[in-house]
Structures are given as structure tokens and as C-alpha cells.
Amino acid sequence: MAILNMKRIELLAMLNDSKAIVDLIQQSGCVEVLDYQEEDNKNFYKLSMSSTVSQFEKFQVIATQALEVLNKYVPKESGLLDSFAPRPDMTVTDFYKKAQEADAVLSKCYSINALYKEIQDANTEIIRCQTSIDQVMPWATLDIPSSYKGTQFTSVFVGSIGEPITGEEIDAKLAGLVPEIDFKTEVVLADKNQTCLVAICHKDYAKDFEQALRSIGFVTPSDPTKHEPRVRIERLEAQIEKCKEKITENEEKIKTFAEFRGDMEFLVDYFTLRADKYQALDKISMSDNVFVLTGYVPEIYVEGLTNKLSSLFDVAISITDPDYETEDVPVLLDNGAIGKTMESITEMYALPTHKDIDPNKFMAVFYYLLFGLMLGDAGYGLIMVLACLFVKFKFKLEPAKAATVNYGLLCGLGTTFWGILLNGWFGDLPKYLSWIFSHGFKEAMPADYINPMSKLSFFEAMETSDATVVFLMFCLMIGVIHLVYGLFINIYNVWRHGNKFEAVAENVPMILILIGFLPLIDSQISGVALRRYAHDDTVVHGTIQKVCQGLEVFFDSCSTYLIYVLAAGAALTVLAPALIAIKNRQKFGKVAGGIGAGLYALYNAASGALGDILSYARLLALGLCTGIIAGVINQLAVMPKNPILFVVIFLFGHTVNIAINLIGTYVHTNRLQYVELFAKFYEGGGTEFTPLSVKSKSFKFKEEK
Amino acid sequence: MFQIVQAFGGDALAILGAALAAIIAGMGSAKGVGIVGEAAAGVVSEDPGKFGKVLILEILPGTQGLYGLLAAIMVMGKVGGLDLASGAMLFFASLPIAIVGYFSGKSQGRVAAAGCSLVAKKPEQSGKGIIFAAMVETYAILALLISILLIGKVG
Missing domain, CATH: 3.30.70.2750 (Alpha-Beta Plaits)
Known part of the structure; x- marks a missing residue:
């Protein structure tokens, strides 16, 4: 199951062990500590840690500021890809050894901040002097005091x-x-x-x-000079000079701290860790001798944690099931490599609740297909694939970053897949290359060769209106499949909770309507475009051609039946609320009211279905956009008839095109997930599981043997 | 005179349509991207780390201009010895994306600018800001769709 089951943990142990136990829990990183309240029991009290916490937070800010100053004057050498590099390992023993130096490093941070404060003051002084000089400057030639x-x-x-x-x-x-x-x-x-x-x-x-x-x-003058104005100017200039010297001097001093950068990075992490720990300690209740800690633990970690705790300390642990109805139980997702790539997309919408189904692995397939279709260029796709593979093999990636890189990789694969089918290689680059190889750069291409609408074979398929319509129908068709898929997930989810009848009654009518709509849209937009078109089999490329031929056969054989499907869907939509009422043995009034609700539902279903399906026209719009602009770039590139300029324009143009269209594709793929797909089965609104953990940036803990 | 109009009027009208599609839709995008850019610069001045998030928002209203360009290029492909009627048809076919592109670009700019203030206050909600802005785009896409279909019907 993708949403992990949570357990409630209640831990009772000796007060002396409290810090060590919280340390261990923090390093294990699998318990969300709850604020423990035992109202009736007067023996338990709380110790406020807020002053300690704010002290650590203050130190953390000081270290962060010092590190920022240091990075400003001695920029950290970092490549473009360094953010993918894994954090170095550190053992717990090393951590404590290093922690002992914290005070020494902190005093260095204080010195850096003080030096920087002086630099800032000197800068203010320079500005003040400059303003005064500007005021006196007009009088510079006056040889008496003003x-x-x-x-x-x-x-x-x-x-x-x-x-x-x-x-x-x-x-x-x-x-x-x-x-x-x-x-x-x-x-x-x-x-x-x-x-x-x-x-x-x-x-x-x-x-x-x-x-x-x-x-x-x-x-x-508002501020007359006691001596000749020239004297004041000289004095102020000397003052500026002094400030500048001070600044250079302090900058040099700050630069000498560069060797401690690593220590300072550790210090920031160290204080974050301590602040987190004391925040957790703030939540536990204690008596004179024992303390109680409560929290949520994902079920899969329960055994490991209890074993570890009871082997090291004298503890009493009770594990119970949380009450999902009344408690806001936090959500932790666990997905395979592919499902994981979707988690950040889902989180941007909302985390699932425990009632929801985890959408990640369900949406992955369509996500990458839709993404690929919107970008639809094998050249661009291969660049993405190669870039991601390079990062993947160069660094040993940590899980969160691996998910990001895998996301890019899969998007690239989807794009390459559709690019090959639509025959888009940097727009219509192959065509230009073959011309250049056979005729050289000097010879101008004939006009019909650079017809913008004949760029890709993809667009050759679209030279006539029918071709555009075919591709549009293909996109809408994918849309219908995507929407029906969403409804099936809803059936599964409602069924899972035991409401089998509702699962079917609420979703099947909509599925029928969606499928029944397709020939209707076809006939409205294009007359009989599909059927007419499919006979000209030279134009439509590869798979699209096959799909369209399949569609043609499909529509030819069953378009009349699909109208009945649509009618059946409509009828069921009207009846569904009444049927559910009958099934629940409700009174006649409710059943009759159900018919009214059903009619309203039909109106919503019809307009909603049409809107949902047409929304997939963006697949066509964005796909055309990428392809046509890529074609225009190629056309511009050959215009100067110069190999060097060709390469320059080609590289620059396609870089810009990839960048713009990547963002557009990303946004619209997400929109199709959120608005069209999620609306069918997903609610969201869960609370994120935020365990007490080691939130370090500069190192990660390694298990000690 | 009449003969000149008959001989060249079709192409001229079609090119006028293509030009309008690029001009008006481009104006909408320029305006939209401009509005978001101002808001985005404000957000970045407070927190340079949000550059990536507001950049996505800023680029969003740019697509209407691309759609206008797309329609213009499709009309361009048909230019050359058009009769008056076909030219007029291409002219009218260009209007949906030209006009809707303008208003959609402008409004999307405003929504995306509001999205920037959302990012400034709650960076973790940036996805929702993006979706609000993407909603406006739907109508530009529908207009482009109808422009493309109409352009396809001519000739």
C-alpha cells in the first residue's frame, strides 16, 4: 500500500535517559513527536524548553549569516551539477567529536559578523561623505570660507x-x-x-x-565651511579613503576564515539539530523520575524502533492504532522508483488523506505520455534523457534527488517516444541536413522545400484541414481514455471502502457518456473526417495512422451503437441517485428527489464531459507550437548560407525553444492531472508526516558497525 | 483599381489576418508577461531563492503570443495567388486567436502576478498559483483550435 499505515507510540522511560532516547529517535528519523497532554494527572508536568530552543536558533542564524558573508567574499567553487552530489557520510562518534568544537567555530562566526558589520558601517560612512562632498563641490574654487x-x-x-x-x-x-x-x-x-x-x-x-x-x-549654504571649502573636501576625501582601506582590510581578514567553511556549514546543521531536538523535548511530559513521549510511527518502522530502544534503555512501549476518524493522522507515502517521481507533483496539489488512494503510481503512465505528446520532439527528448543519465551515473544520488532526475529521465523518454512516432528531430532537421549534404550550403532551397507547414512529417500529415482534425481527434481520444481511467480509479477506491454499489452507480454512467461523446464530437467538428481521411494512407505517419485506421474501423462499425451508449449513460446518470436511494431503502420522497438530482447531474455531466474532453486540445496546441517554432529556427539557421552561423543560430534557437516549451509542457501536463484527472477520484488535504529527524545539509549519518 | 484588388486583395487580406494574429495576441502576451515580470521582480528582491518559481509564472502568459505566431505561420503557408474570398476567409479565421489571445494573455498576466504574491507568502503553494494561471489559458487554446480548424477549411 502506497500510503503507509500509521501507529501511535507511547513510550515511558527513565528521565535520565530522556536526552539519549530523543537523540536516538532523531537519528532514526521515523517518529513524529506529539504534544503530550495528560490533563487529570498532576504528577506529570512539562519543562519549557523554549528559551533553549530560541538560543540554538539564534546561534544557527549567526552561523548562517557568517557563512553567507564568507560565501560572498570567498565564493564557494561549485559546478552546475554540484547540487546533485551526495552529502558526505558522518558517523555518530565523529559528530559528537566535531560538536565539541562548536564553541570555537561559533566565536569565529561572531568575528566574521563583526568584521562585516564594520564593512557595512564603512560603506554608510562613504555614502555620507560623498553626499557632503557633493554639497560643497560647487564651492570648490572659492578661496574664502563659505x-x-x-x-x-x-x-x-x-x-x-x-x-x-x-x-x-x-x-x-x-x-x-x-x-x-x-x-x-x-x-x-x-x-x-x-x-x-x-x-x-x-x-x-x-x-x-x-x-x-x-x-x-x-x-x-545650510552647512557653511569654517575653512576654505577645498579644505573640507580634502578632509572628506581622506575619510573616504580611510573607510575604503578599512573595507579592504576587513575583506582580507574575512578571507582568512575560508578554511573553516566546512566547520561553519557543520555548525549550521548542528544548531538546527539541537533546536529540533529541544523542540521535541518541549513536548514530552515528565514526572520526577520518568518521562512520557507520544507520537506517530509508520507501521513498517515500529519493530526496528522498539527493538533498538528496548535493547539500549529501560523503556515501556505501547503501540496502538490511531483513530483515523477523529485524529489528523499524518501521511507518509512509500512508492517504487516510478511512483516516487510523481510525489512532488502530487504534493504540489495536496497530499492524500488516509481515505484517498495514493495517486502517484496511477498517474505516472499517463503523465509521461501526455508530457511527451505535448513536447513531441525526439531530439529534445534525447537531450533530456542523456542529461539525466549523465547525472545519474556521475553521482551516487540521494533518494529525493534521484526522484527528480528520474522524473526528467521519464519525461525525456516520453518525449523521445512521441518524437519518433511524429518524426520530429529538432523540428525537421533531417530534411535540412539531407539538403545540405546533397547541395551544400550555398545553394538556396527551393521555395516549396521550406513551406512552413511541411516541416515535420507530423505536419505533413497536417497539410490539409483533415490532418489537423485527425490529430485533434487523436488527442481528444487520449483525453477520453485518460478521463475514463480516472473514473475507474474512483470505482476501485470507493469499492475498496465497501461501497460497491455506489462505486458502480456513480461512475459507470459518466464512463458511458464520455465514450459516447467521441463520435458526436467527431461529427460536429469534422463531419466524417476520420473515415474520409484514413483511406489516404500515405500521409498519416506510423502509429497515428494505425490508431486512426483503428478508430475508423471502430467508428464505422459501432458509431450507431455509441449513440445508444451515450443515451444509456445519460439515462443512468438521471437514475443513479434514485437507485442509490432505493438500495439504501430510503423513503419514497428521497427516491423521487433523487430523480431531480439526477437531471441536474445529467446537465453537469454533459457540460463537464464536453469541457473535460476539449481541454485535451492543449495537447495539439502545445505540440504544434514546439514543432512549428523548431521548424522556423531551422529555416532561419540555413538562411545566412554559412555553416558557422548555421550552428550558432541552431544552438541558440533550439535552446530557447526547449526552455520555453519545457515550462509550458510541465505546467499543462500538471493541469491535466490536477483539473481533469484528480477531479475524478482525488480529494487530498492530508497532513505531511514530519518526523523528528536530522535535517542536515552538509553531511548525513552513517550506521556505525 | 477593381482588377488590382481582385488580383492581390486575397493575399493582402490573408497577410493582414496573419499579421493581426501575431500582433494582437503578441500584444496580450507582452502585456501579461510584463505585469508578471514586475510582480516577480518584487518577490525576487525580497528572496532571490524564489526566482525559479516566479520565472515559471512569468513565462505562462507568453504562450498566447506563440499561438498567434502559430496561426500566422499557418496562414502564411496558404498565401500566394489567393482569390478575394479565400483571403477574406483567412482574415476572419485569424481573428479568434488574435482577439482572445490578447485578453487571455492580459488576464493570465494578472492571475500569474497574483500567483507571485502567493509564492511570496506561501512558497509551498506555488503549484496552485500556477494552476490558477493555467486555467485562463484554456480559452486561448480553444480560440487557437478554432482558428486552426477554420484556416484548414480554406483552400
Whole structure:
């Protein structure tokens, strides 16, 4: 069974052993510890560990920050594929040995953080100085302090006017305002924002003159200099220089810590581990001498865990079945290699509950078929396969990463499979290559050779409207199979829970409707496209041709019967709720009401079925998209008639095409799973099983012999 | 004059249709991708690690432009000595993906941008954000479907 059975564990042991036992449980990683509450019992109490936990979390943050700083100044050398490399092994003894150095490493982390703080402060100081310099800069050529007020008999005004204006204009304006005063002005600097000037007049007239100056917009600097402005600029520049030196010096110091990177990575893991452990200890109840720990354990681990615990400690363990009705029992999935690749997709939707069926292995087959059909290019598929195989054989992959790589591998295989059937090799590359080999690069291809609609044989099949329709029908046909498959899973799931009659009554009518719909859609979209088309057997390629011929025979022989199938499905849909009511021996009113519910269900079934089936048109849309754009790239590549440019355009174009279409295909394959397939049988909403475990990034524990 | 229209009008109309399919659907995608891009940059500024997730959301509204291109290329394959009636038919056949592509691209952009804020708050729910956005695309696919089928009917 793919959803693992859970057991409730209750463990009673001596308080002295509590930390050792929690350590062992953490290393085994198979118990989700529950918050234990015994309300009536006054002998048991809880010890709050929250201050210890937050202490460890604080240390963890400090180590993480220090590691980030270190990685910033001494980037970790890492290749593109290094994230696939397995974590190194570590024995428990080594772990404890290393843990003793934790304080020393932590103090190093503190020093790194302090150095970095100084760098940040220096950077702020540089910005502050720069702003001050910018303010004083216009006065750089002034050879008196800008706070200068004048001599014994003169008053000097240093300031600026907030607009560009010439010395003559200022003089003229001032002369107009205060004709009686003798004055002199000098413009220090004029740019498009301001005019900096110095004005001088006799001390007796200072007041009137200042008023006149202000009336033309004259303002004194907000922060006047005590010395000549040049002096302040020099001082600030020296300050910036000092800050820069400090930064380089500190950077050099930080770089010397590079050799401790491994220790710091360990430290981050170590504190995460400790914080997790104390969070678990927070949940146990204790008396003066004993403690109680409760939690969920997957059934398959129960024996190993109890044996290990009872061999090492004095413990009393009781294992019970959880109550699935009232408790929110966490869910842990266990699948084979192929089913596992789907788990991340299912988790993105919602985890199954214990009532659901684990959808992973059921959806895998169709997932990769639909994915492949949407991408549909053997060239692209082989690239994916080779890339994934390379990673697979280069590294000894850990399970989670192996699932990701297998997912890519299977997607690649699906794509290659359909690519071969549809004859798509980087679009229509073979055609271009054969032309290049026989005619060389210089000769232009004849126009009909590069007809965009004759790119792949896949598209040759689609030169006429009928071909597109055939392929569309093929896609919808796959859709119907996919949907019926979903309904059969639902039958299985409901049957499994003992509701055999409901299982059949609720799903069979819909299955009949889906199958009955097919010739209806066929006749509506294309008239008798399938039957007409299948006689021209040169055009449709390989398997699609065979399938379509099969379809033709199928429809020819039974299209009239399929209408009856549709009618039967419709009738059963109307009757099903009433039948279920009769079967449950309910009152007549309920049975009659069931007919009304059935009519409503028929409306929903008809519109729903049509919508569901048509949704599979995206197989055609995305498949065409990849193929046609691939063809256009090839066409562009041969245009310059130059082998080097051909390779460059080819590589660049197809890389972009793969990237864009991979994402599109990924999203739409998921959508078909979530919206079309899951709606048929899957509810989801389970809680993830989160055991107390070793969440380390830099190492993993190895069993000690 | 009438003779000129009769001789070249068909091709011109068909090319106008192809151009509109590429232009209007492309506009919708450009707008949609633009909206998501702004939201995505905001999310990445807070947490660069979410780049992969928001990138998928950003690319989603891009497909309408591709569908427009697809329809345009299919019309292109038919151009060359078309009579007026066939040209007009190709022109009209291009309209569904052109118009629906625009609105679908734009709306999908808005849904995907909302998906970005979902990713910002609850990164583990990114799959649902993607599905909400993918729902909008269905109508662009239906429009493309009908454009392709109609284009196929001509000539």
C-alpha cells in the first residue's frame, strides 16, 4: 500500500535517559513527536524548553549569516551539477567529536559578523561623505570660507540662487533694487540648477543689501565651511579613503576564515539539530523520575524502533492504532522508483488523506505520455534523457534527488517516444541536413522545400484541414481514455471502502457518456473526417495512422451503437441517485428527489464531459507550437548560407525553444492531472508526516558497525 | 483599381489576418508577461531563492503570443495567388486567436502576478498559483483550435 499505515507510540522511560532516547529517535528519523497532554494527572508536568530552543536558533542564524558573508567574499567553487552530489557520510562518534568544537567555530562566526558589520558601517560612512562632498563641490574654487562674514568695513555674502543667471543680470537686478548701494558680486559657479556667488558691500548697508539679495532668491549654504571649502573636501576625501582601506582590510581578514567553511556549514546543521531536538523535548511530559513521549510511527518502522530502544534503555512501549476518524493522522507515502517521481507533483496539489488512494503510481503512465505528446520532439527528448543519465551515473544520488532526475529521465523518454512516432528531430532537421549534404550550403532551397507547414512529417500529415482534425481527434481520444481511467480509479477506491454499489452507480454512467461523446464530437467538428481521411494512407505517419485506421474501423462499425451508449449513460446518470436511494431503502420522497438530482447531474455531466474532453486540445496546441517554432529556427539557421552561423543560430534557437516549451509542457501536463484527472477520484488535504529527524545539509549519518 | 484588388486583395487580406494574429495576441502576451515580470521582480528582491518559481509564472502568459505566431505561420503557408474570398476567409479565421489571445494573455498576466504574491507568502503553494494561471489559458487554446480548424477549411 502506497500510503503507509500509521501507529501511535507511547513510550515511558527513565528521565535520565530522556536526552539519549530523543537523540536516538532523531537519528532514526521515523517518529513524529506529539504534544503530550495528560490533563487529570498532576504528577506529570512539562519543562519549557523554549528559551533553549530560541538560543540554538539564534546561534544557527549567526552561523548562517557568517557563512553567507564568507560565501560572498570567498565564493564557494561549485559546478552546475554540484547540487546533485551526495552529502558526505558522518558517523555518530565523529559528530559528537566535531560538536565539541562548536564553541570555537561559533566565536569565529561572531568575528566574521563583526568584521562585516564594520564593512557595512564603512560603506554608510562613504555614502555620507560623498553626499557632503557633493554639497560643497560647487564651492570648490572659492578661496574664502563659505561662512566668511566680512572685514572691518565690508560685509561679505556667500550663497546661491536656485537658477542659472549671469553676473551681469544679478548686478542689473540688484542695482534696480538698491541703486544707492555700492556693491560687487562674483559668480563662483553657474550650472543648470544653481548659481553660486559672492557679494560684497559696505558694512553700513549690509541690512538693506541682504534684503535685496534675498528678494532675488539668494540663500546662504545650510552647512557653511569654517575653512576654505577645498579644505573640507580634502578632509572628506581622506575619510573616504580611510573607510575604503578599512573595507579592504576587513575583506582580507574575512578571507582568512575560508578554511573553516566546512566547520561553519557543520555548525549550521548542528544548531538546527539541537533546536529540533529541544523542540521535541518541549513536548514530552515528565514526572520526577520518568518521562512520557507520544507520537506517530509508520507501521513498517515500529519493530526496528522498539527493538533498538528496548535493547539500549529501560523503556515501556505501547503501540496502538490511531483513530483515523477523529485524529489528523499524518501521511507518509512509500512508492517504487516510478511512483516516487510523481510525489512532488502530487504534493504540489495536496497530499492524500488516509481515505484517498495514493495517486502517484496511477498517474505516472499517463503523465509521461501526455508530457511527451505535448513536447513531441525526439531530439529534445534525447537531450533530456542523456542529461539525466549523465547525472545519474556521475553521482551516487540521494533518494529525493534521484526522484527528480528520474522524473526528467521519464519525461525525456516520453518525449523521445512521441518524437519518433511524429518524426520530429529538432523540428525537421533531417530534411535540412539531407539538403545540405546533397547541395551544400550555398545553394538556396527551393521555395516549396521550406513551406512552413511541411516541416515535420507530423505536419505533413497536417497539410490539409483533415490532418489537423485527425490529430485533434487523436488527442481528444487520449483525453477520453485518460478521463475514463480516472473514473475507474474512483470505482476501485470507493469499492475498496465497501461501497460497491455506489462505486458502480456513480461512475459507470459518466464512463458511458464520455465514450459516447467521441463520435458526436467527431461529427460536429469534422463531419466524417476520420473515415474520409484514413483511406489516404500515405500521409498519416506510423502509429497515428494505425490508431486512426483503428478508430475508423471502430467508428464505422459501432458509431450507431455509441449513440445508444451515450443515451444509456445519460439515462443512468438521471437514475443513479434514485437507485442509490432505493438500495439504501430510503423513503419514497428521497427516491423521487433523487430523480431531480439526477437531471441536474445529467446537465453537469454533459457540460463537464464536453469541457473535460476539449481541454485535451492543449495537447495539439502545445505540440504544434514546439514543432512549428523548431521548424522556423531551422529555416532561419540555413538562411545566412554559412555553416558557422548555421550552428550558432541552431544552438541558440533550439535552446530557447526547449526552455520555453519545457515550462509550458510541465505546467499543462500538471493541469491535466490536477483539473481533469484528480477531479475524478482525488480529494487530498492530508497532513505531511514530519518526523523528528536530522535535517542536515552538509553531511548525513552513517550506521556505525 | 477593381482588377488590382481582385488580383492581390486575397493575399493582402490573408497577410493582414496573419499579421493581426501575431500582433494582437503578441500584444496580450507582452502585456501579461510584463505585469508578471514586475510582480516577480518584487518577490525576487525580497528572496532571490524564489526566482525559479516566479520565472515559471512569468513565462505562462507568453504562450498566447506563440499561438498567434502559430496561426500566422499557418496562414502564411496558404498565401500566394489567393482569390478575394479565400483571403477574406483567412482574415476572419485569424481573428479568434488574435482577439482572445490578447485578453487571455492580459488576464493570465494578472492571475500569474497574483500567483507571485502567493509564492511570496506561501512558497509551498506555488503549484496552485500556477494552476490558477493555467486555467485562463484554456480559452486561448480553444480560440487557437478554432482558428486552426477554420484556416484548414480554406483552400
